Amino acid sequence: GEDVEQSLFLSVREGDSSVINCTYTDSSSTYLYWYKQEPGAGLQLLTYIFSNMDMKQDQRLTVLLNKKDKHLSLRIADTQTGDSAIYFCAERYNFNKFYFGSGTKLNVKP
Amino acid sequence: SQTIHQWPATLVQPVGSPLSLECTVEGTSNPNLYWYRQAAGRGLQLLFYSVGIGQISSEVPQNLSASRPQDRQFILSSKKLLLSDSGFYLCAWSRDRGANYGYTFGSGTRLTVV
Numbered sequence: 001g002e003d004v005e006q007s008l009f010l011s012v013r014e015g016d017s018s019v020i021n022c023t024y025t026d027s028s029s030t031y032l033y034w035y036k037q038e039p040g041a042g043l044q045l046l047t048y049i050f051s052n053m054d055m056k057q058d059q060r061l062t063v064l065l066n067k068k069d070k071h072l073s074l075r076i077a078d079t080q081t082g083d084s085a086i087y088f089c090a091e092r093y094n095f096n097k098f099y100f101g102s103g104t105k106l107n108v109k110p
Numbered sequence: 111s112q113t114i115h116q117w118p119a120t121l122v123q124p125v126g127s128p129l130s131l132e133c134t135v136e137g138t139s140n141p142n143l144y145w146y147r148q149a150a151g152r153g154l155q156l157l158f159y160s161v162g163i164g165q166i167s168s169e170v171p172q173n174l175s176a177s178r179p180q181d182r183q184f185i186l187s188s189k190k191l192l193l194s195d196s197g198f199y200l201c202a203w204s205r206d207r208g209a210n211y212g213y214t215f216g217s218g219t220r221l222t223v224v
Contacts (some may be wrong), residue, residue: 004153021185033212042116042200042215043154046159078164088153095167 004091006101014107018076020104022089027070029091034063034074037086037103046074046087076106084108112137116201116216123223129174129188131203133201136182141203143184144213145176148198160184161207196223 003025010016024032030051035043048055049063049072054062062075072089086103093099113136123129135141135158139208142161146154158176166176179184186203198220202213 008151031210031212035215037211040119040218040220042202042217043213045212045214066215090154090212092209095158096144096204096207097156098154098209100214102151102153 002071003093004089006087006089006100006104010083010106011109012079014079014081016079018074018079018083018106018108020074020076020087020089022072022074022101024070024072024089024091024099025097026093027058027067029066029093031092032063032065032072032090033090033098034061034072035088035090035100037088039085043088054075078096079106079108081110082088112141112214114201114203114214114216117201118219120220121222123221124193125193125223126190128188129191129195129221131183131186131196131199131201131221132184133186135203135218138182138203138205140181141205142202142207142209143178144195144202145184145186145200146200146215148200148218150197154200158186162214191223195222196221 026076031047036045038045060077064073088103090098091107113134115131142160145157200218201216
């Protein structure tokens with residue numbers, strides 16, 4: 001984890017867009033991931049992006065990758081109260097090993 | 111479909127007591143299995159991974175050990191727990207050895223050592 005950084009909290013109103021940011025350190029990372037953790041539960045894989053892509057869209061989720069700045073973001077369109085959770089970014093640094101960020105807690109206000 | 115089970119969900123253990131957490135995967139064969147720990151307010155730390163029965167790789171020297179007695183069973187153990195072992199323990203599996211498509215995590219075990 002210490003090589004992957006995320007802001008700790010984000011608060012948005014229902015219906016707005018949320019943007020969760022992440023910076024990573026290993027420029028050779030080939031895959032980057034976003035996971036969602038609801039209270040008391042394990043992590044759920046939301047989406048991933050290959051390093052040769054700049055953007056990936058999956059329904060309400062848009063992932064943007066800036067390899068030059070080693071910056072990854074997750075945009076959630078039309079954020080709902082059910083999106084309230086902790087979001088983790090992760091980079092694969094070696095074969096099957098990942099660095100995870102410490103998570104961004106998203107609070108969606110009705 | 112594949113599912114991953116972890117138990118127990120919560121555990122309170124005294125310092126110096128032993129530990130055994132179990133994880134099983136259903137619906138697939140020869141999964142790659144992982145144990146992670148999530149300390150409060152921090153990211154996940156890889157503890158162990160296994161690519162097959164009896165094959166365990168340790169990532170962090172510590173008070174814990176892991177075993178894989180069966181293809182779809184992964185066990186995390188300790189002979190004597192320390193206060194610092196408290197945390198949220200997550201088991202995960204990946205279909206491919208490189209985990210290219212990420213992990214599937216279990217629901218976790220919250221361990222409090224008192």
